[in-house]
Amino acid sequence: MTTPDRQTDELSDFAELMTHEQEFTSRRDRIDPDVRRKRRRLGLIITTICVVLMLAAAGGYVWWTLTAPVNAPAVTTQTPPVPTGDAAVVETPYASSTAISIAGADAYLGEKASGIWSSSGTGDPLPIASITKLITALVILDAAPLASADDPGPTITFTRSDHDLYDRYYVQGATIAPMPTGTSMSLHDALAVMLIPSASNYAEALSSHIFGSQNAFLGATRDWLAAHGLTGTTLTEPTGISPRNTSTPADLLAIGKLAAAHPAIAQIVATRSISIPGAGPLNNTNGLLGTAGITGLKTGTLGAGTYSLLYTATLDVGAADPLAVTGVLLGGPTRELVNDSVISTLESIRAGFHEVAVATSGQEVGTISTPWGSTAELVIGEDASIFTWSDTPIVVTMDIDTPPTYQDGTVVGKVTWTAGPNTVTAPVTIKGNIDPPTELWRLTHPTELGR
Template structure:
C-alpha cells in the first residue's frame, strides 16, 4: 500500500525511464525526475572521489615512509705486495757459517743454530783462531771473576823470553817479553789475543798447566766436554796446520768466547799498552765496523785467511740482533773483511718496511637502487716490517655502518707478516643520500609491500 502522492517503485523507475527516453528524444522531462537523477549522480561521484582520495592518500603516505633496501657495498681486495728478496752472495772462501740470535720470529728457530753455511763442513786449518781456544781452556782452569778481574800475576822467565826468537824465525806474530816480566793473567791473555802473539800463547799455557803436554790433555778434555768433536788442537798458537775445526764447531766456540766477560772485553779492544809487552794493536781491523765486536783473525799464508767474528746489528726489529760468523780460507785479509761486511749488510738490509697501502686507495664502492653512490677507500698509508720476501697475508673486514656519510669508518684491512700485524681503517669517500620523494612515488616496486610484509 502506498502513501497518496508517493510513486510506486516500479512506477518511479518507469517514470525515470520515460524521462530518459524523452530527454533522448529532445522532449521535456519532468523536473522532479531530473532532480532525483542529479542527486543520485552527485552522490555516486562523491563516493568515488572519497574512495580515490583515500586510496591516493594511503599510497602517498606509504610510498614516503616505506622501507627501502640498504646500500650495497662491493669490495675489491687490494693487491698484496711482496718484499724484495735478500740476495746473499756466495762468499769467495773455502767455507763460511752464520748464526743469528734474536730474530727467530723472522728467520725461524734454527737461525740461532746455523742460519746459513757454505763449503763442505769438513775441518779446515784455523791458524791463530786457535788462541781463542787456548784462552778458553786457560780460563776454565783459572777463571777470572769479571771482565776487570786481573787474576793472578804471571812472571815470565828466560825460557819464556827465548820463545820470542823461536816464533820470530817461523814468521809468527810475536810481542815483547823481557826476562822477568810480570803481568796479570788478564794482561797476559790480552797480549796473546789482541796482537795474536804466539810466544805469549805457549808461555802462558805452559805457566798455567805446567807443561805443553798437560795443556793439550786439558784442551782435549775441554773440547770433549763441549761436544766439539770436529776440532783438533795440536799446539796452542795455531801455527800448525794440524789445528783444525769445522764451521759449526767454530760458531759454538765463538759463542763460548763471547759469553766470557774477560775474553769479550779483550777481543773488543782495538789497542792496549801493557808494561813489558808495550803497545799492542788488534789484528782484527773490522772492530767497530758494521757492528763488529770481535773475535779473532787467523792465517797461515795466502789462501788460508780466516776470521771468527761477532757483531751486533740494529735492524729495527726491537732488540739488536747478535750475529756470530766465521769465514775460512779467504785469499787475503782484505777479501775476508769485504766478505764479512757484505754478509752483515745483506742481513741488515733484509729487514725492511714493505708498503702495503696508501691513503685514498680505493677498495670498494657503495651503491643504492636510487642511484646514490660512494667509494670505499683506505684512510691511512700503511707499511709492515718484515724480513726479505716473507709472505704477507691480508684480510679485509667491512661492517654495516650506522650512517653512510663522508668519512664514516666502515672497517679495516689487516696485513700480517711474520710476527707483525698492521691494520689500516677503511672509510666512506662521499655521502650516500636518501631517496627523493619523487623516486619513492615513482618506484613502488622497489619499496616494501603496500599491503603489508609478505603480501
Template sequence: MGETQEHTDELSAFAGLLDEAPAASGSGRAGRIVLIVFLVSVLVVLGAGGGYVWWASAAPLAPPTVTTQPPAVAAGQPAAIGMPASGAMRVSVTGGEDYLGAEADGARVASGGDDPRPIASIAKLVTALVVLDRHPLDGANDPGPTLAFTEADTDLYDQFYVRGVTIARMPDGSSMSLHDALATMLLPSASNYAVAVARWGFGSEGAYVDAARAWLAANGLESTRIVDATGIDERNTSTPRDLVALGKIAEANPALARIVGMSSISLPGGPGTVTNTNGLLGTEGIRGLKTGNLGEGTFNLLFSSLLDVGIGAPLTITGVRLGGETHDSTDQDVVTVLQSIRAGFHEVPVGTVGDELGEITTAWGARAEIVLGRSAALMTWSDTPVVTALDVQTPERYADGASVGTITWTAGPNSTTADVKISGELEEPTLWWRLTHPGELG
C-alpha cells in the same frame, strides 16, 4: 574536512611530480593520462592509511650494497745473501727467529762445506777458553791472578822471532795479570804469550793440549783438533760448524768477550800498547772475536756481531770465514754477508692513502668508493708473503669520510692496520624514485 584537504594536497603533489616523470613511450599526452590514472588509483587505495605520498617519502630504504676487493700486496724482493765463491763460511743468527725461522740459529747461511780446515790463530781463542775454564775470572773487570814469567817464558820471544811468528815483548822478570796476558795473546795474536799462558795454566804446553782436547770433547766440539797453544801448526783444524759453536761459547764468557772487543790496550812495563788484528771492530756491529792466517789463501776470521736490521733488538750473529785469499778480502767477505742480511729486512709498501678497496652502491644509482685512510708499510724479511684481511662494517651514516672498517696486513710476526673510509657522497633518492619503486621501500 581534514581528510579531504589531505587528499587534495596529495593530488597537488602528484600533479607536481608529473613534471619530473619521464615521458611514456608513444604519445606524451596518452602516457600522462595513464600515469595520472595509475597515481590516482594508488591514492584511492592507500588514502585511508595516511596517504601514499607521505608513506613513500618517509619509508625506510634498503641499505646500500657494499662490494670489496682489496688489492693483493706483492712480497718484498728475495734476500740475496752474499757468500764468498771460495773457501768456507757459516753464519748463525739469534734473535730474528720470528722472521727467519727456527733454523736460523743453526746456520742461516753456509757455503763451502763443513770439512776441517786449518784455523791458525783462532786456536788461541781455544787456549784462552781452556785456561779460563781452569782459572776463571770473576766478571769482565776481574784482573785475575798474577803471572810471573820465567826465563823459559822470556826465551819464547827469540824462539818465535826467528820463525817469523807474531810476538810481543816480555821483559825478563816481568809479570802481569791473567786478564792482561790473555789480552796480549789475543789482540795482536802474540804466540809467545800463548805458550807462556798455557804453561802457567797447566804446567807445560803438552799438558795444555791434553786439557784442550778434553775440553773440546766436553763441549761437543769433536771436529776440532788442537796440537799446540798458538795455531801456527796447520794441523790445528776445525769445521765451520764447530767454530760457530766455539764463538758462541766465547761470547758467553764476560771477561773474554770484553777482551776480544777491545781495539787496543796499553800495558806499561811489558808489551806496551798492543792492537787488535781484527780491524772490523765496530763495523756492521762487529764486536769480536779472532783472526787467524797461515799465509795466502788461509786467512780466517771468527766474528760476532750485534747487527741492527731495524726490527727492534739487534740480531746476534756468530759466523766464521775460512780460507780467504787475503786479510782485506776476508774482511770484505764478512762485511758483505752482514750487509746482505740487513738488506734482506725491508719495509714493503702495502697501501697508499686513497687506494680504492671497493664501492658502495644503492638501488637508486648512487655510488661512493671505499678507500684506504692512510698509507702503510710493513717490515718483512726477504719475500715473506703478505696476507690482507679487510673488515667492513655498517656505518651509522654513509657520508664522505666516514669510517666503515679496517684493513690489516700481516707478514711474519708483524701486522699493521689502517682505517677504511667512504669517499664521495651517496645522494638521497628523489621523491619520484620513491613513488615509482614501492617494492624497494621498507
C-alpha cells in the same frame, strides 16, 4: 501458425500485466517521504565512508613510502693486490769454507737462522791458525774463571823459560810480544796480550802456568771440547801455528758464541789497541773492528791462501732489536779479500731487510651503490708499509662493517697486512656521500623499501 483466438488471449494477458505494473508504480510513489529521505541519507553515508576509506588508504600508502626504511646500499669490495718485496741477494764470502749464524732473526729468516743460516764449502775440518788462541782462552778461563769483565784475576810472573818462548816463536815467524823475565801481570792483561796482537809466546806461557804443562793443557782442552760437543775440532798446541789445529765452520760458530758470551773475552777482543806494562802498546789484528757492526773475534793466518776470521757483529737492520751475527771464513786467499767478503756479506744481509709499501691513501678497495642511484667509493684511509725480510710473502685481509651513516670520511673497516712477525693495518673509509632517496622515488618504488 497462430490462430486468431490464440492472438486474442495473448493480447488480453499483456493488457492485464500492464495494469499491474501501473498499480505497483502508483503505490511506490505513495510511500512515506520520510522513508525516501532515510534511504537517500543512508546512501550518502555509505558513499562518504567509501570515499574516506579510499583517502585513508591513499594517505597510509604515502606515509608508509615516505617513512619506511630503505634497503641497505650494496657494498662490493676487492682485496688490494698483495705486493712482493725484492728478493735479497746475500753475498757469499770468498773463502774455502764459510758459515753464518744469526740470532734474533728466526721470525724473519726461519728457525735455522740461529743455527747455521748460510754456509759454503764442504764443512770439513780446516786449519784454524790463530783462531786457536780463542779456544785456549776459553779453556784457561774454564779452569781459572774471572768474576767479571774487569776482574784482573791471579797474577802471572814470567820466568826465564817463558822469556825463551819469545825467541822460539820469533824464529818460527809467529806473532810475539815482549815478556821480560820476572815481569808480572794479571791473567786478564796476559789474555789481552794473547788475543789482541795474537802473541803466540803468551798463549803457550799462560796455558803452561794455569795447567802446569802443555800435556795437561791439551788434556783439559780435549775434555772441554768433548763437554761442549765440539767433535769436529782438534788442537795439538795452544797457538795455532800448527796446521794440525783444525775445526769445522759449525764448531767455530759454537766457539764464537761461547767467546762472545764470556764478559772478559768479549771485552778484550773488541779492543782495538791497548798498552800494557811489560808488553807495550798493542794493536788488534782484526782490522774490521767497528766496521759494519763488527765487534770481534779473532783472525788466523798460516800463510798464502790460509787467511781466516771468526767474527761477531751487531747488525742494526731496522727491526725492533739488532741482530747478533756470528760468522767464520776459513782459507781465504788474502786478508783484504776476507775482510771485503765479510763486509759485503753483512751489508747484503742488512739490505735484505726493508719496508715494503702495501697501500696508498685514497686507494680504492670497493664501491657503495643504492637502488636510487647514489654511489660512493671505499678507499684506504692512509699510506701503509710493512717491515719484512727479502721477498717474504705478505698476507692481506680486509674487514668491512655496516656503518651507521654513509657519509664522506666514515670509517667502515680496515685492511690488515702480515709478513713474518709484523702486522700493519690501515682504515677503510667512505669517499663521497650517499644521498637519501627522493620522495618521488619512494612513492614510485615501494618494492625497494625495507620491511
